[in-house]
Amino acid sequence: MMPNAAVGVFIVSMIVLVWLLQTREFDQQMAALARDVQWAEQTLRLHLQGDREFLQELAHEASDGQLASARFKDRSAQYLAINPHLSRIDWIDADKSIREAVTAASAVHEAGGPLAHPEQLEGFLALHGLDRPVYTKAYSSSHFGPSFEILVPVRRGPDFMGAMVAEYTVSGILGYLVPAWFSEKYHLALSGEGGQLLAQNAVAHPRNEDLDYSLDFDPPGNGVQMHVTAYRTDTSFAKELPILLIAGLSLLVVWSLWSLRNNLARRIRAEDALRAESHFRKAMEESMPTGMCAIDMHGHITYVNAAFCNMVGYAPQELIGAAAPYPYWSPEDQAQHARTLQRTLAGEVPRGGIESRLRRKSGGLFDARIYEAPLVDASGRQAGWMASVHDITEQRRARAELEASHQRFMTVLDGLDAAIYVASLDADEILFANKAFKNIYGYDAVGRNCWQVTSACHPDPARFIAAARQLAPHQTPLELHEAELQNGLNGHWYQLRERAIQWVDGRVVRMEIATDITDRMKMQELNSQQLERLQQTSRLITMGEMASSLAHELNQPLSAIANYNMGCVNRLQAKDFRPEELLAAMQKASVQAERAGKIIRRVRDFVKKSEPNRGPVQIAEIIEEVIGFAEIEARKAGVRVSISISPELPAAFADKLMIEQVVLNLVKNGIEAMHDTPRKARELAIRARANGKDFIEVNVADRGHGVLVETAEKLFTPFYTTKPEGMGMGLNICRSIIEFHHGRLWTVANPGGGSVFSFTLPVNSL
Amino acid sequence: MTEPKVHIVDDDEAMRDSLKWLLESHGLEVELYASGDAFLAAFNSNFRGCLVLDVRMPGMNGLDLHSQLQARHSTLPVIFITGHGDVPMAVSALKKGAVDFIEKPFNDLDMLRLIQSCLSQDSAAAAARAESESVAQRLQRLTQREREVLALIVAGKLNKQIADELGISIKTVEVHRSRVMEKMGANSVAELVQLALRSHG
Numbered sequence: 028m029m030p031n032a033a034v035g036v037f038i039v040s041m042i043v044l045v046w047l048l049q050t051r052e053f054d055q056q057m058a059a060l061a062r063d064v065q066w067a068e069q070t071l072r073l074h075l076q077g078d079r080e081f082l083q084e085l086a087h088e089a090s091d092g093q094l095a096s097a098r099f100k101d102r103s104a105q106y107l108a109i110n111p112h113l114s115r116i117d118w119i120d121a122d123k124s125i126r127e128a129v130t131a132a133s134a135v136h137e138a139g140g141p142l143a144h145p146e147q148l149e150g151f152l153a154l155h156g157l158d159r160p161v162y163t164k165a166y167s168s169s170h171f172g173p174s175f176e177i178l179v180p181v182r183r184g185p186d187f188m189g190a191m192v193a194e195y196t197v198s199g200i201l202g203y204l205v206p207a208w209f210s211e212k213y214h215l216a217l218s219g220e221g222g223q224l225l226a227q228n229a230v231a232h233p234r235n236e237d238l239d240y241s242l243d244f245d246p247p248g249n250g251v252q253m254h255v256t257a258y259r260t261d262t263s264f265a266k267e268l269p270i271l272l273i274a275g276l277s278l279l280v281v282w283s284l285w286s287l288r289n290n291l292a293r294r295i296r297a298e299d300a301l302r303a304e305s306h307f308r309k310a311m312e313e314s315m316p317t318g319m320c321a322i323d324m325h326g327h328i329t330y331v332n333a334a335f336c337n338m339v340g341y342a343p344q345e346l347i348g349a350a351a352p353y354p355y356w357s358p359e360d361q362a363q364h365a366r367t368l369q370r371t372l373a374g375e376v377p378r379g380g381i382e383s384r385l386r387r388k389s390g391g392l393f394d395a396r397i398y399e400a401p402l403v404d405a406s407g408r409q410a411g412w413m414a415s416v417h418d419i420t421e422q423r424r425a426r427a428e429l430e431a432s433h434q435r436f437m438t439v440l441d442g443l444d445a446a447i448y449v450a451s452l453d454a455d456e457i458l459f460a461n462k463a464f465k466n467i468y469g470y471d472a473v474g475r476n477c478w479q480v481t482s483a484c485h486p487d488p489a490r491f492i493a494a495a496r497q498l499a500p501h502q503t504p505l506e507l508h509e510a511e512l513q514n515g516l517n518g519h520w521y522q523l524r525e526r527a528i529q530w531v532d533g534r535v536v537r538m539e540i541a542t543d544i545t546d547r548m549k550m551q552e553l554n555s556q557q558l559e560r561l562q563q564t565s566r567l568i569t570m571g572e573m574a575s576s577l578a579h580e581l582n583q584p585l586s587a588i589a590n591y592n593m594g595c596v597n598r599l600q601a602k603d604f605r606p607e608e609l610l611a612a613m614q615k616a617s618v619q620a621e622r623a624g625k626i627i628r629r630v631r632d633f634v635k636k637s638e639p640n641r642g643p644v645q646i647a648e649i650i651e652e653v654i655g656f657a658e659i660e661a662r663k664a665g666v667r668v669s670i671s672i673s674p675e676l677p678a679a680f681a682d683k684l685m686i687e688q689v690v691l692n693l694v695k696n697g698i699e700a701m702h703d704t705p706r707k708a709r710e711l712a713i714r715a716r717a718n719g720k721d722f723i724e725v726n727v728a729d730r731g732h733g734v735l736v737e738t739a740e741k742l743f744t745p746f747y748t749t750k751p752e753g754m755g756m757g758l759n760i761c762r763s764i765i766e767f768h769h770g771r772l773w774t775v776a777n778p779g780g781g782s783v784f785s786f787t788l789p790v791n792s793l
Numbered sequence: 794m795t796e797p798k799v800h801i802v803d804d805d806e807a808m809r810d811s812l813k814w815l816l817e818s819h820g821l822e823v824e825l826y827a828s829g830d831a832f833l834a835a836f837n838s839n840f841r842g843c844l845v846l847d848v849r850m851p852g853m854n855g856l857d858l859h860s861q862l863q864a865r866h867s868t869l870p871v872i873f874i875t876g877h878g879d880v881p882m883a884v885s886a887l888k889k890g891a892v893d894f895i896e897k898p899f900n901d902l903d904m905l906r907l908i909q910s911c912l913s914q915d916s917a918a919a920a921a922r923a924e925s926e927s928v929a930q931r932l933q934r935l936t937q938r939e940r941e942v943l944a945l946i947v948a949g950k951l952n953k954q955i956a957d958e959l960g961i962s963i964k965t966v967e968v969h970r971s972r973v974m975e976k977m978g979a980n981s982v983a984e985l986v987q988l989a990l991r992s993h994g
Contacts, residue, residue, distance in 0.1 A: 585898045586808060587807040587810075589898050590811030594815040594818040597818035618807070619811075662851055663849055
């Protein structure tokens with residue numbers, strides 16, 4: 028602040044000083060100008076006075092009658108010759124006629140002529156009543172430019188006898204009466220009445236309009252004014268020097284003040300930073316758990332920090348200045364401590380520090396690791412040693428515990444039947460493998476490439492490795508992949524679970540847990556065999572149920588055939604017939620016979636017993652055949668059946684007959700479920716579409732009584748039924764069939780009433 | 794009054810057509826309907842003959858149609874055709890007043906016999922209906938006093954008792970009595986009473 032203000036005040040005072048200097052200079056010039064002008068005016072007046080006196084002398088002689096024409100001409104010519112500012116001298120009579128005239132240049136003015144200018148006449152008339160000379164107003168003479176005249180009366184006693192007249196040219200006055208030095212220095216201009224410019228000396232230089240002086244030029248008076256303006260003088264170096272010096276010095280001072288200010292600010296900042304640094308170091312020292320202890324080159328303690336005091340239980344003043352043996356040395360290790368100190372002072376400092384046993388003031392012992400570093404003073408000379416002391420008792424205990432827990436962990440992992448290994452994600456190197464894993468793949472597995480080691484049994488890494496490599500540690504643990512595979516080496520089946528976990532060193536790694544599921548797989552196989560047998564049974568049961576419907580359906584064409592037939596017989600017996608009539612009836616009868624044949628063929632196809640035979644099958648075909656079969660029942664129950672199949676649905680990989688059985692079962696269930704539904708609402712919707720790119724989904728939706736959530740799962744258990752005459756095997760077998768195909772069968776409520784049974788089948792990928 | 798016809802309602806076209814063919818060979822008039830709705834649309838109370846109904850049909854089934862007809866006071870005799878296993882249904886239909894049922898496939902003679910019996914039942918009923926209608930018309934022709942006299946005759950009162958009850962002379966009662974006998978077309982008191990009872994029954 029202060030430097031800024033000082034700089035400001037300084038600049039202002041310098042400006043004022045320069046201004047004062049300039050003003051004084053100007054005043055001096057003005058004074059010189061006034062003086063010079065007055066001098067010039069004085070000179071002019073003296074000349075004009077001389078001229079008047081000369082004319083008065085002539086007038087005097089004329090009034091005495093002593094003046095002859097020759098004398099007048101002589102004297103006038105002489106006078107004109109030495110006074111070039113005058114152009115003419117006239118002797119004028121009282122009757123205004125020019126008696127005699129003498130001119131400086133060629134005579135224009137003839138003697139005896141009248142007065143040429145009104146100003147002359149005006150001046151002449153003014154003379155009558157006066158006894159003193161009169162100056163005329165300025166007028167423009169044809170030869171000499173602006174001019175004026177002085178008229179001196181010639182009187183004898185009271186009689187007016189004429190006048191002596193001299194004509195001044197204004198340019199002559201400026202050219203001859205004003206001295207040369209004045210013209211050099213100033214611009215001089217004469218202006219007449221009304222301010223019009225009469226004459227001016229040659230404009231030689233630019234003018235300094237500030238230095239300007241005006242005064243009345245009297246005589247001749249009559250409003251003639253003289254204007255003097257100084258020429259702009261070349262600024263002389265000498266004159267400007269002080270100002271330049273002042274400006275230069277000012278800049279120098281401002282610059283130095285400015286740099287002083289910056290310097291000051293830098294210093295304040297540096298001091299602040301130093302203070303902060305010192306606080307920071309202090310805090311660091313206080314908070315540091317590491318004990319610090321400095322000794323000089325003779326082994327005297329020169330410094331201890333708070334942590335060290337806390338560690339050993341002594342106050343700083345108890346320690347500083349102490350020499351070996353120090354109070355915190357444990358008594359039984361005194362000799363070793365002393366040896367270590369000797370070596371340290373000799374400069375033999377082990378890089379990894381020294382472990383030693385120290386004693387607290389309270390008597391307890393603790394393990395510490397001590398690192399020594401040379402203490403170098405500002406001049407670069409070693410002043411002693413700085414020891415950093417770490418209490419490693421806790422660390423030792425933790426390490427021991429960690430080892431124990433690691434041991435337990437290893438025991439547990441090795442005790443597991445599941446084979447577990449951990450591999451890095453970047454190099455796929457096995458970091459850890461448990462005993463079960465090593466039993467399968469060999470004891471040298473750790474450190475090798477996991478895919479090579481587990482080549483007999485591993486899931487396709489492309490399916491999860493790339494995703495796993497993107498994981499950040501906080502996203503773990505995360506299940507990556509699960510697969511069931513057979514190991515080519517031992518023929519066992521394994522369930523492989525890939526997980527991303529965070530490894531002991533913090534990075535994300537992959538852990539594979541391979542559980543032996545061979546027994547389970549065997550059980551499953553056994554189950555599916557049993558189910559297959561069960562399914563054959565169920566097929567027979569379903570067939571029995573269908574037989575009744577079929578019998579009913581067969582009645583239709585058979586009755587029609589009988590009717591046509593008997594109609595023909597009757598007509599033939601009565602001999603009342605037209606042959607074409609009989610022909611038509613018999614043809615109709617054979618159409619009905621064909622219809623009966625078709626029904627029977629459908630039964631035969633259905634009954635045809637066959638082993639599960641999976642292959643590509645079109646779902647549309649299956650649904651079509653089932654509907655051909657079930658429409659009898661649907662019609663009987665007054666149920667409308669709608670079918671919607673996505674176009675370009677891929678073929679499923681399935682056993683056609685088994686899936687037909689499932690669809691038929693679901694359709695039949697749906698029809699039966701709508702027994703109590705109003706006829707108009709009885710609608711069964713069958714839909715098939717893709718479910719992802721690997722599965723086909725089929726839905727059978729009814730408008731029946733629906734399935735309660737709590738019974739939804741029970742539906743699929745054996746011997747559960749909601750039907751009075753059901754066996755409770757249908758849905759269970761359906762589910763078994765679908766699961767045999769690696770699909771899924773489930774039920775949900777149909778929005779708006781009823782239920783939807785759905786199943787999926789794998790797409791044929793052969 | 795329309796001609797007696799066999800009305801057949803069956804959803805199966807072949808079934809319908811073949812039945813018509815069969816019954817026509819026996820000289821019967823046959824009318825076919827593809828559904829219960831189609832029959833109801835055509836139905837009026839002048840229908841004569843009998844109705845052959847398939848029990849199982851999509852939309853309105855045979856039993857539904859039967860109840861609808863009963864609601865319209867139809868007297869048309871109904872024969873149900875049932876399939877295998879529909880016997881319980883047929884029984885309930887019988888309880889509701891159907892004439893009979895016949896199980897598919899049926900013997901054409903059985904069917905014919907059933908239809909014949911239905912037709913004769915229908916014509917008998919029609920005759921009875923016609924007579925009761927004519928009695929009612931005759932009753933309409935009686936005066937108020939004659940109707941009072943008839944009521945007392947039917948109640949078994951003697952002429953004297955009737956005269957006392959109505960406050961008229963026996964002679965007048967006798968005149969009324971002979972007028973009633975004449976108007977009603979009865980030859981004896983017993984016939985008169987029978988006619989009067991039929992008209993009320």
